Amino acid sequence: xxxxxxxxxxxxxxxxxxxxxxxxxxxxxxxxxxxxxxxxxxxxxxxxxxxxxxxxxxxxxxxxxxxxxxxxxxxxxxxxxxxxxxxxxxxxxxxxxxxxxxxxxxxxxxxxxxxxxxxxxxxxxxxxxxxxxxxxxxxxxxxxxxxxxxx
Numbered sequence: 624x625x626x627x628x629x630x631x632x633x634x635x636x637x638x639x640x641x642x643x644x645x646x647x648x649x650x651x652x653x654x655x656x657x658x659x660x661x662x663x664x665x666x667x668x669x670x671x672x673x674x675x676x677x678x679x680x681x682x683x684x685x686x687x688x689x690x691x692x693x694x695x696x697x698x699x700x701x702x703x704x705x706x707x708x709x710x711x712x713x714x715x716x717x718x719x720x721x722x723x724x725x726x727x728x729x730x731x732x733x734x735x736x737x738x739x740x741x742x743x744x745x746x747x748x749x750x751x752x753x754x755x756x757x758x759x760x761x762x763x764x765x766x767x768x769x770x771x772x773x774x
Contacts, residue, residue: 662757662765664694671736677753681774684743689736690755692767693727698759705737706754709745714754741773749773 668677670688677690692703700722708714717739727734737755745751755767 658763659759659761660697661763662694662696662698662700662759664692664755664757664765664767666691666693668692668753668755668767668769677769677771681747681772682741683774684741684745687738687740689738690769692735692737692755692757693730693732694735694757694765695732696757696759698761698763700733701758701760703735703737704754704756704758705739706756707739708752708754709742710749710751714752741771745773747774 668690669675670677670680670682671691672688673680677688682688694700702722703720705717705720706714707717718737720735720737725733725735739753741751750770750772752768752770755769756764757767758764
């Protein structure tokens with residue numbers, strides 16, 4: 624009986640140690656490849672002026688909002704691109720923002736505010752797909768996507 628109790632204590636200790644959350648976000652989330660690592664970003668994309676999730680709002684034509692990208696990369700970042708697809712139209716590049724260090728001590732990540740203006744003249748309910756692309760110098764990228772609708 625003492626042996627079973629001893630093994631239970633050891634098993635409980637090992638289980639608790641295995642559940643400890645890692646503090647190394649780079650090791651935990653950066654995906655290495657033969658060319659290096661991909662950038663990482665996962666924050667909710669919101670309209671920074673209203674703090675509403677962009678995927679849940681209808682916006683008027685001509686309305687300009689900014690959304691914050693929070694990201695990191697073990698490899699040097701080259702640029703951030705914003706693409707849009709309005710309705711069934713073609714995917715177009717809206718802007719390219721060259722990388723500039725913007726580390727937030729509070730968030731422990733680089734941050735970037737990316738503005739976008741809803742095109743005017745769209746029918747109510749038109750979907751606009753926005754793609755925020757983070758590109759590393761090694762050409763590996765991450766695309767964050769959100770769809771907004773016009774009102």
